[in-house]
Amino acid sequence: MPTMQNHSYSFTEPDSTLLAFITPGGFEHFYWNVSVPLVDPTNAPFAPDIHTRFLESTFEAAIGPVFDVIPIFNSQFSYNFTNGTTNQSAPWHNGKTTAPNNAKEPYYLANNWSQRFLHRATGQVIQPRATAVQSGGNFTLSTMVMRGRAANETTAEYTFDVPQFFQILEGTMMIRMMCQTVSMSTGDIAFIPAGTAFSYWSEVAFTKVYLGCAPAGGLSDALVAQAEPWAYGVFPSYFGNLTNSTSA
Template identity: 35%
Template sequence: MARLFIAGLLAVPALAKIAEVADTLPDHSRPFVVRHLEGQKVQLADDVFRTLTNINTTANASANPVAAGFSMLLSSGKPNDAVPPHYHVHWHETFIPMAGQIRVWANGRPRDLGAGDFAMVPAMTNHSYQHVAQETEFLGLIQPAGFDEFFQAVSSPWSPAYNVPFPPDQALAFPTATFAKVATSFDVNHVNMSQTEKGACEADWHEGNGTLPNDSKTPYFLANGAGPHYWYEAGGAVISPLATSVQTNGNFTIAQISMRKTNANATVASWSSIDHQFIFGMKGRVKFGIAGEDVELISGDSLFIPAGTNVTFRSTVNYNKFLWCSGGPNGVDSQLIRAGKKWAYSTPPAH
């Protein structure tokens, strides 16, 4: 498979344990933060893709080498044409909107997803997507790692004077020839299916049951706030799994954590995992402690925590939300679920 080597790191003080990445990612697994709209950026037609983790940061030093890491991409753009329908033999893909609206097809009728919704697209699923709202931003975890290199191969580097989400008035022509040339080498396999054949958008899908499937081959959608929830009282947090090891064949997990303010005098637990961890801020402000250093995340910031690294976290505002993703079945999100109890809601109690 084609591969681009990514290296380089923003200079940080010699004693710093947590790197602040402005452009390219570290060439090995280490703690690092990517602030909102920072990171390695490429432009594909109307859209900008930012790489938040890649094969160099996630595919080694983990207890789950079979999973071969994961790539995390942040996509920003305006309304555009749907991506040509395709499937992957190996890639397991997710769509997690943060703002705006994205339309996703997955072996059936399209569904419009907004902030807080979730779509899982396993390997061998015919799928497509397009931005619908005037300003759309979504996060995508793709496993195994390496799919970010496809976007680098078909896109152009983007180095704006001002780091806005995307250039609304500076679209590039879609690189049709380049796309066709490299697609199959990155396991992007075209499907002969028109938009009409995909059917009309399923407008009422949010009202359906939010049950996770019992296998790793079924594509599924979860509406904002749907699905199972677990209340971890000691940490004041509700953990809502979007994908467990059952739906990913043990290769990764994703959970949304909603957290109320941590008391100033509270003693918080320290957590560690044999799998790599990735956190993305959705709302509010949360403080993480890693190797004696503290780092705060706000909406759009991300934090990578290598396997075997101890971490604490506390909410410094009344309410916040963040995603917790793990590169295997033993992540902190899974540990929090086991430490909690079933809960009927996606938000913590007020008492």
């Protein structure tokens, strides 16, 4: 989503996760100002049986003097989730969705219906979500699925001049950096500073992650540059030559 765009969001399931990748930083202060600490005796992530009244006037007063955010209450959402969209001329989970070639237009990308690339040698499928083109050079954000590491495979090592991050969505991913290897599972996050050598691989048959960097020019771009267009959301049964150490 570009700057200066109106937007709304609403959770429709009892347990939902929203990943917001915002650059430059600072918007987290918005949430700190409009929320209150949650203390639950059972240590639940949220308390569905405790109904806290949402005070619109308090919310507006809290953000008005500090943030350039104008709340519009009682707005109506469209819930055309699958095989349709509010804009009837645009595909949604029933056709290819693409990102614009500029940093001015907001857009939506349906999972596994946007542009995909296969890095055949490593059996990884990369789906760019926001590239330097859409972010104005500020960051890149992609999802990536990968197969399990083969028994005779040499894991590639990467070094970039921009920081990277990973968040595990599914599966188990190993990351090695600074002479330390960590096993990461669903929800775990790794931050890799610029100039830090690292390697990664999947310990299970299927792993899916978010990966990003700021500004652009990190792992996602390096993999896509060596990849081929791909029509599927998962990797094929044949991977090609296994990789050796590399640096970017």
